Amino acid sequence: MATASLATPKTGSRDDGIAVRLLAWYDNHHRDLPWRVPPADLARGVRPDPYHVWLSEVMLQQTTVEAVKPYFRDFLAKWPDVKALAAASNDGVMRAWAGLGYYSRARNLKACADLVATLPGGFPDSEEGLRALPGIGAYTAAAITAIAFGRPAAVVDGNVERVTARLFDIRTPLPDAKPEIKARVAELVPASRPGDFAQATMDLGATICTPKRPRCMLCPLRPDCRAILSGDPELLPLKAPKADRPKRSGIAYVAVRRDGAVLMRTRAEKGLLGGMTEVPTTGWSEGRGGTGGDGKPPFAAGWRKAGAISHVFTHFELDLEVRRADVGEISTPAGHRWVAAADIAGEALPTVMKKAIEAAIPGATKKPKRP
Ligand code: SF4
Incomplete structure (x- = not known):
């Protein structure tokens, strides 16, 4: 559903144009996801539920959006809030998680719920506070801070890495390029709508700036993109060769x-x-x-x-x-x-x-x- 641009963000970034263009694109082309508050609702004052954001971000680590959707719905139906999840049995949570893989995430999820249920204010609203919780690393802490609490944070997942490496034509191979990419993202994050900015970059990477055959003709960041000027964006990001798995x-x-x-x-x-x-x-x-x-x-x-x-x-x-x-x-x-x-x-x-x-x-x- 296309809507007019909802808000011109007050940006604290050094390149306001990128955030403005990206958010305008997101207002009209965002993905509808069960854990997400769409920009029109956000503009009406609907606040994202930190429990939903946390649960979805933990599930999405190493897992695709399509695989996560039924698990997310099932978890919410069984355990609608963090206290309900804390009251669940370990075995019940492991059963509900079965098939999502990377099972240490489920154990940490339960340990985190147990802890957060005892905190008077629920989930902490800072990256530092969130990182102190079980199973929450730098990425997840930044995502919850920006998306659930609307506070500026550099949220860098695989999609954001790809978009940023292309946008700035970063030629250092991953993983060595990570600090440079994170610094670039931090410069771009707007002071308002940082959560939408993070989700917009993810959506752009998932739907337009795809690993193969990016659809640059449809990209709102085409005027800003350095990889377009220097040749073939599909080659980026460069990756250091992986050692064979034993x-x-x-x-x-x-x-x-x-x-x-x-x-x-x-x-x-x-x-x-x-x-x-x-x-x-x-x-x-x-x-x-x-x-x-x-x-x-x-x-x-x-x-x-x-x-x-x-x-x-x-x-x-x-x-x-x-x-x-x-x-x-x-x-x-x-x-x-x-x-x-x-x-x-x-x-x-x-x-x-x-x-x-x-x-x-x-x-x-x-x-x-x-x-
Ligand atoms: S112009 Fe192309 S390569 Fe550059 S950010 Fe957009 S989709 Fe990605």
Whole structure:
């Protein structure tokens, strides 16, 4: 929906024109997102809810907007405010988070909610105060400060990095370019509407100044853009070559009882995928073709190969051979439990475990469709 420009920002930036042009574009072309207060509502005095901003920003770390939308709605329906989230069980939060990945975020989310629920004023309104909370780093603190509290802060995510590197034709490769990019953004942030400015830059990066084939003809910052003058903006930002991720491998064991229940266990609270549910696996050894640990299944049975899956973690790639055994009544191995077929979808299963179970029992981890 196109609207007239809502407000000419009072800017404290050294290049007012960029902020003015970007905000005018945002007024007409912003993305409608479930956690966002659109500029027309903001102009009418609607204030963003810090809980919504915080929840969405934590979910959006390393995750796409489309993937986050249903999780955000689900969390709000279950826990409409930070006190409700603080009152939730750890297990309930992990279950609701399952599938979003990077599970340390969920543990920090809960720890942060527990702490904020005890603070008389709720979320702190400064970057410094926010950074003292669990799971809130420099980016998230800046985003909450600007978006939820309307205070100037340099908010730099991947989209903003790209737009800024192109706008100023920054040729230093990432990550070394980060300080220069942040300083450039800090210069541009307007004194009024800093939250909209941050979201406008993100939206421009997501919809116009895209990684491939940026749509420069539609860009409100085209008159300001130095990368356009110097050649091919698509080449920016430059990135230092990444080291190859190491490979690990192992075996996942999917034991299926006659009634359809599957043998599972809960991972240790600390460490990778802490507190999440898994089927028993060997250790994950370095290199390809390893079995890790002692390589043995949780009990002797007619294990047969059911498939193989791969999963990419931040610091390594994992290949799992998946073996399945169909068993009768057996004693439950220590530290394990049987999960009924109807309850598998509700378990706090990380994506790698969903893949493993699906390889052995197709459809087992899908939630039944509502009629
Ligand atoms: S003119 Fe093109 S490269 Fe420059 S900021 Fe706009 S979309 Fe990005």
